Amino acid sequence: MELLNLAINSIFVSNILLASFLGMCSFLAISKRISASIGMGAAVVFVLTITAPVSWLMNEYILKEGALVWLGDSFKNVDLSFMTYIFFIAVIAAMVQLVEMIVEKFSPALYTALGIFLPLITVNCAILGVALFMVERKYTFAQTTVFGFSSGLGYFLAIVTMAAIRKKIRYSNVVPALRGLGITMILTGLLAMAFMIFSGIQL
Amino acid sequence: MSVSEKEPILSAKNRKTFKQPLNETNPLTIQVLGICSALAVTSQLKPSLVMGIAVTTVIVFSNLTVSVIRNLIPNKIRIIVEMTVVATMVILVDQILKAYAYEVSKQLSIFVGLIITNCIVLGRLEAFALGNKPIPSIFDGLGNGLGYAFVLAIVGFCRELFGSGKILGFQVVPQSLYDAGYLNNGLMMLAPGAFIILGLFIWVQRTLNGYVEED
Numbered sequence: 001m002e003l004l005n006l007a008i009n010s011i012f013v014s015n016i017l018l019a020s021f022l023g024m025c026s027f028l029a030i031s032k033r034i035s036a037s038i039g040m041g042a043a044v045v046f047v048l049t050i051t052a053p054v055s056w057l058m059n060e061y062i063l064k065e066g067a068l069v070w071l072g073d074s075f076k077n078v079d080l081s082f083m084t085y086i087f088f089i090a091v092i093a094a095m096v097q098l099v100e101m102i103v104e105k106f107s108p109a110l111y112t113a114l115g116i117f118l119p120l121i122t123v124n125c126a127i128l129g130v131a132l133f134m135v136e137r138k139y140t141f142a143q144t145t146v147f148g149f150s151s152g153l154g155y156f157l158a159i160v161t162m163a164a165i166r167k168k169i170r171y172s173n174v175v176p177a178l179r180g181l182g183i184t185m186i187l188t189g190l191l192a193m194a195f196m197i198f199s200g201i202q203l
Numbered sequence: 204m205s206v207s208e209k210e211p212i213l214s215a216k217n218r219k220t221f222k223q224p225l226n227e228t229n230p231l232t233i234q235v236l237g238i239c240s241a242l243a244v245t246s247q248l249k250p251s252l253v254m255g256i257a258v259t260t261v262i263v264f265s266n267l268t269v270s271v272i273r274n275l276i277p278n279k280i281r282i283i284v285e286m287t288v289v290a291t292m293v294i295l296v297d298q299i300l301k302a303y304a305y306e307v308s309k310q311l312s313i314f315v316g317l318i319i320t321n322c323i324v325l326g327r328l329e330a331f332a333l334g335n336k337p338i339p340s341i342f343d344g345l346g347n348g349l350g351y352a353f354v355l356a357i358v359g360f361c362r363e364l365f366g367s368g369k370i371l372g373f374q375v376v377p378q379s380l381y382d383a384g385y386l387n388n389g390l391m392m393l394a395p396g397a398f399i400i401l402g403l404f405i406w407v408q409r410t411l412n413g414y415v416e417e418d
Contacts, residue, residue: 018394019394020243021238021239021240021242021243021394021397022239022243022317023239024238024239024242025235025236025237025238025239025322028235028238029235082294082298083294084316085290085293085294085297085316085319086287086290086291086294089286089290089319089320093283093286123320123322123325124320125239125240125317125320125321127320128316128317128319128320129239129313129317132313132316132317133313136312136313175406176415177405177406177409177410177413177414177415178402178405178406178409179415179416180416181232181235181405181416182402182403182405182406182409183402184402185398185399185401185402185405186398186399186402186403188398188402189394189395189396189397189398189399189402190395192393192394192395192398193390193395196393196394196395
């Protein structure tokens with residue numbers, strides 16, 4: 001129940017994109033076409049579900065203060081948490097590469113569907129953001145997995161909705177200076193407002 | 204020593220490299236890079252300023268480092284090398300902030316770490332530092348960093364003023380106005396306020412410099 005609550009919360013209420021502003025760059029660049037946004041959304045869900053638990057393991061058994069205790073008592077006081085950023089970004093880059101190779105080998109159809117979006121994900125702040133939030137909020141392993149997956153789902157929802165709205169807006173006559181980025185930002189603001197009505201929902 | 208290395212530091216070309224990203228090729232509003240952090244930290248002016256300075260520092264020093272070693276980096280692994288350089292700079296900035304501005308660093312929370320994936324930094328490294336000498340690279344980094352900081356400061360200023368009636372923590376909207384029925388706009392402190400303010404800022408800027416984006 002608690003996990004379900006966390007999932008609902010991170011899909012709707014504190015949506016990774018609309019409330020925490022993570023992954024905006026790819027959101028703005030790729031929400032122009034619906035098919036592309038579905039591909040990007042799926043790739044983010046996929047990668048987040050894998051990288052979040054892996055980063056948790058890294059943090060728990062390598063980086064945290066006293067995490068290296070399994071190596072022996074003399075490592076009890078080692079605190080590598082200042083290395084967090086460099087470790088996480090390396091893990092993410094490596095995982096993305098690995099996922100790409102595995103998908104290519106076992107499911108060429110999925111590989112073509114995700115296309116160029118897989119490698120682009122390394123520099124998507126949503127992925128690193130989820131890993132860092134997970135450390136800051138001290139989630140357990142199960143919570144981290146659910147958090148990763150549902151954050152990805154929230155991203156998917158937001159980017160596909162935005163692509164649909166932008167498709168419609170193409171037929172409207174927008175003020176020249178507001179075309180493109182400007183109107184998209186304002187629309188995102190309205191979308192974020194719409195998502196805010198979910199706040200306070202508890203299961 | 205080739206001839207070009209002797210050009211004065213403040214030559215016209217360097218000045219142009221520095222000035223252009225402040226308005227015409229602003230990383231945030233024209234190139235659409237690094238939006239994530241720009242929105243998240245701007246609910247008050249102070250964290251926005253600190254974030255602007257932090258990003259500028261990271262861009263300048265990563266630009267410089269990559270530019271110095273640009274001929275040694277094998278092309279195939281350049282992204283990894285760049286990421287390592289950026290991550291190192293970010294760790295340094297993070298540690299300095301924790302030591303000298305602990306409150307603000309708590310407020311910025313994970314967004315200092317997210318400078319690593321800030322597209323501006325990687326974008327400048329790829330687009331400029333890899334192909335240019337160290338000194339122009341510094342100017343390019345400074346220009347882009349300040350262009351970013353400038354937008355951040357304006358958005359932070361508007362959100363703090365309309366959202367809580369304060370600037371840098373000082374009350375500027377007088378009490379008499381509140382007595383007359385004026386209310387702080389709570390929406391400004393929340394996510395939608397950030398999006399809408401940035402949208403309006405882009406509108407104003409593009410009206411002024413006449414840039415039009417066609418789909």
